[in-house]
Structure formats: structure tokens, C-alpha cells
Amino acid sequence: MHHIANASLTDKVMSSGDSNPAATPTPCVDIQGDGRWMSLHNHFVSNSKDKEPDVLFVGDSLVQLLHQFEVWRELFSPLHALNFGVGGDETQHVLWRLSNGELAHISPKVVVLWVGTHNHGHTAEQICGGIMAIVQLIKDKLPKAYTLVLGVLPRGKMPNPLRERNAQVNKLVKEAVSSLPHASLLNVDPGFVHSDGSISHQDLYDFLHLTPQGYQAVCQPLHAHLKGLLEKQAEN
Amino acid sequence: MSGDEMNPAAVAQAVEDIQGDDRWMAQIWRELFSPLHALNFGIGGDTTCNVLWRLQNGELDNIGPKVTVVWVGTNNHEHSAEQVAGGILAIAQLLTSRLPKTKVVVLGLLARGEWPNPLREKNVAVNSFLRSWLPRLGQTQFLDVGAGFVHSDGTISTRDMFDFLHLTAAGYRAIAKPLIDLLRQILEETPEEKRASLL
Numbered sequence: 001m002h003h004i005a006n007a008s009l010t011d012k013v014m015s016s017g018d019s020n021p022a023a024t025p026t027p028c029v030d031i032q033g034d035g036r037w038m039s040l041h042n043h044f045v046s047n048s049k050d051k052e053p054d055v056l057f058v059g060d061s062l063v064q065l066l067h068q069f070e071v072w073r074e075l076f077s078p079l080h081a082l083n084f085g086v087g088g089d090e091t092q093h094v095l096w097r098l099s100n101g102e103l104a105h106i107s108p109k110v111v112v113l114w115v116g117t118h119n120h121g122h123t124a125e126q127i128c129g130g131i132m133a134i135v136q137l138i139k140d141k142l143p144k145a146y147t148l149v150l151g152v153l154p155r156g157k158m159p160n161p162l163r164e165r166n167a168q169v170n171k172l173v174k175e176a177v178s179s180l181p182h183a184s185l186l187n188v189d190p191g192f193v194h195s196d197g198s199i200s201h202q203d204l205y206d207f208l209h210l211t212p213q214g215y216q217a218v219c220q221p222l223h224a225h226l227k228g229l230l231e232k233q234a235e236n
Numbered sequence: 237m238s239g240d241e242m243n244p245a246a247v248a249q250a251v252e253d254i255q256g257d258d259r260w261m262a263q264i265w266r267e268l269f270s271p272l273h274a275l276n277f278g279i280g281g282d283t284t285c286n287v288l289w290r291l292q293n294g295e296l297d298n299i300g301p302k303v304t305v306v307w308v309g310t311n312n313h314e315h316s317a318e319q320v321a322g323g324i325l326a327i328a329q330l331l332t333s334r335l336p337k338t339k340v341v342v343l344g345l346l347a348r349g350e351w352p353n354p355l356r357e358k359n360v361a362v363n364s365f366l367r368s369w370l371p372r373l374g375q376t377q378f379l380d381v382g383a384g385f386v387h388s389d390g391t392i393s394t395r396d397m398f399d400f401l402h403l404t405a406a407g408y409r410a411i412a413k414p415l416i417d418l419l420r421q422i423l424e425e426t427p428e429e430k431r432a433s434l435l
Contacts, residue, residue: 031313032313032355033313033353033354033355034348034349034350034353034354034355034356034400034401035349035350035351035353036348036349036350036399036400036401039349039350039351039400040399040400043350043394064398064399067398068398068404068405070263086399087399206279206280
């Protein structure tokens with residue numbers, strides 16, 4: 001990976017195209033052989049044709065699995081939410097999906113974006129650039145929508161480089177969106193890391209994915225924040 | 237006011253089942269398997285090799301289950317159907333040798349992908365090998381829980397597998413029925429003396 005030694009923060013976070021793989025729309029290659037990623041994408045595109053969601057959740061497994069737990073029906077169905085999460089997705093995959101039809105038939109008021117933890121091999125700057133490219137794309141396609149970026153959660157049982165990377169991603173994204181009226185970063189980590197540096201499997205059963213208890217802790221404040229945003233959107 | 241008005245406190249009304257029958261994922265384990273005193277040593281993405289390693293490196297050291305349910309093989313992307321079946325057989329052999337009193341139940345691999353594809357054929361082939369090999373191993377049986385997931389048009393529904401691979405709550409309920417029936421049957425067959433000695 002080449003490092004842009006003297007690039008300004010803006011250059012780093014707004015980089016797109018070939019210079020940042022995390023910000024270059026890229027479909028998932030079907031290496032396993034059953035075409036599931038494209039099946040899911042096609043489903044999202046066609047399913048959205050008769051839906052009128054107020055909220056769209058898009059991202060990786062943390063978004064996708066949310067749909068399988070009771071908390072979805074409890075908190076987000078009532079907000080008329082759609083879920084376009086795909087396990088394993090990195091920023092460039094979400095960017096491709098949203099560029100290729102998933103936003104074509106809907107006009108949600110709020111887009112909740114949660115992605116970045118699976119961007120292995122990318123730097124925090126690149127991942128931030130990927131997230132900001134998605135924020136920009138949403139602005140282009142849905143000029144009236146508000147994008148709520150969720151902070152990437154800590155992971156792994158004990159401190160490790162991915163925790164540092166994720167924290168740095170959140171810091172960079174927070175700075176990048178601070179000047180934007182149509183987007184913000186919400187930290188949804190309720191304090192998963194204990195004083196001894198460990199994460200409990202009661203919250204993240206494999207130290208990456210959330211248990212029902214973990215989802216409750218994340219989603220209650222998220223839900224409250226979303227309701228506030230939707231009310232503000234209604235006023236405008 | 238008038239005598240025609242009913243006293244709401246005297247109107248019989250059942251408690252509203254707000255949770256409904258459409259129970260979600262976490263409840264299925266608690267509801268159906270916890271009562272059987274079950275432990276879950278599943279890890280997402282594991283291949284037969286990974287499971288073998290875990291079982292050889294401590295996971296069987298301190299327990300004496302009456303039944304061990306094995307469900308692995310769909311992630312063995314580098315291996316042929318015959319190799320995958322061989323890996324599952326090795327796991328069953330390891331279990332019966334390390335835990336002489338356990339009965340092993342091997343679950344068949346499910347279909348996957350929205351449409352017919354080579355991985356479905358591969359998983360069918362694995363199951364076919366297992367059907368013929370496992371009966372030769374004592375204390376081991378094969379259970380196919382995949383019936384009904386592939387519709388007549390060849391598709392799998394996201395109602396059963398939300399990503400055409402992993403089961404939804406509804407999908408888990410469907411496979412739990414035949415599995416629980418078999419587990420109950422096996423547990424009932426285990427005589428009291430054997431049960432006491434396993435404690």
C-alpha cells in the first residue's frame with residue numbers, strides 16, 4: 001500500500017476512484033460458487049419496488065443479522081425500515097450495491113450506514129474514504145435524505161490492531177462529517193470494552209457479532225436518535 | 237350509567253400474547269435445546285478440519301454428553317464431496333473413541349444458494365456418502381433435516397435462509413422438529429445406570 005505522506009485530511013478522506021480501493025465500487029466475486037451475494041442484491045433491488053421505507057439500514061453482517069432478531073420488529077419495523085445488510089460486505093461492496101439499483105426505487109428520509117469492520121487490508125484513512133464516498137453517493141441519489149453513520153464497534157476478546165483501526169476510522173469519519181448538514185456519526189458502543197480491556201461473549205458472542213443483549217444495548221439509543229431525526233425531517 | 241353498560245373489570249379477557257408465535261432466533265435455543273441440557277460449540281465458517289482441531293485440543297476433555305450432534309461441511313470449499321464426507325467421518329470416529337458412551341447424530345448438509353448451483357450438488361453428494369458410510373460406524377446415525385427447503389421451481393426462500401445459507405428463526409424451527417424428536421428418543425433409550433455413571 002502506498003502512503004500519501006503529506007496529503008491533507010480532506011484529501012485522505014475524500015479520496016475516491018482507483019487511488020482508494022475502499023472507495024471504488026466493487027461487486028463481490030462469487031468464489032464459493034452459489035451466487036448468493038448477487039442474489040441478495042437482486043432481491044434488494046426488486047423488493048424495494050413496492051416499498052416506501054422511511055428508514056433504510058445498509059451495511060454488513062451487523063446490519064443483516066439485526067433483521068433476524070426480535071429487536072428489529074420491536075424498534076425498527078414501526079419506523080417503516082428496510083434492511084439491505086449483507087454479511088462480509090466492505091465499503092466498496094456497499095458502494096457498488098447502492099450505485100447499481102438499491103436506491104433506485106425508494107426515498108427514505110434517513111439512511112443508517114454501518115460498514116467498515118470487514119475492510120481487511122485497508123488503512124483507517126482508506127476505510128473512512130470509503131464511508132465518505134457512500135455518504136456522497138447517497139447525497140447525490142437522495143438529495144433530501146439524512147445519512148446516519150454508525151461508529152464501527154470494537155472487536156476481538158482483548159486489545160488488538162483492529163480495535164485501534166476501527167477507533168481511528170470513527171475519529172476520521174466524525175471529523176469528515178462535522179461540516180456536512182446532511183450526515184453525522186453516531187457512536188453506538190455502549191461500553192463493550194471492560195476495564196481490563198476484554199469484550200464479553202455475552203455482548204459479542206464471537207467477539208465481532210452482537211448477541212440479542214448486545215443489540216438491545218446498541219439499538220435503544222439508536223432508535224431514540226432515529227426518532228428524533230425523523231421528527232426533524234418531518235418539520236423541514 | 238345505565239344498566240346496559242358492561243363493567244370492563246368484569247369482561248373476561250385473555251392476556252394478549254404480544255410476543256406472538258413468530259419467535260426469533262435467540263429463543264429457539266432457549267426454548268427447545270436448553271431443556272435438554274445442551275452445549276453449543278459451533279463456530280461460524282468452520283470446516284471439518286477446524287472442528288477436528290478443536291475437538292482434539294480440549295473441547296472434549298471435561299464433558300460426557302449422551303448425544304453429540306455434528307453439523308459441518310458446507311464451508312469446506314477447498315475439498316471434494318468425498319473428502320468432506322471423509323472429514324465428517326473422522327469427526328464421528330474421534331467422538332466415539334474419545335466419548336465411548338456418546339451417540340453421534342450427523343446432520344445432513346443443507347441446500348444453499350437461491351437457485352440450483354454446484355454447491356447444492358456437492359452437498360447432496362456429501363450426504364450420499366454419509367448415508368452409506370455412517371451406518372458402518374457404531375453408535376452413529378445420519379439425519380437429513382433439509383426436506384422442504386428447495387421449492388418446486390428450484391429456489392430457496394429468504395424466509396427460510398435469510399442469505400440463502402444461514403437459517404432464519406422459521407428455518408431453525410423446521411429443522412428442530414425432526415432433530416428434537418430423535419434426540420428425545422435417544423435420551424430416553426439411555427438407561428438410568430448409564431446416565432448416573434456419566435455425571
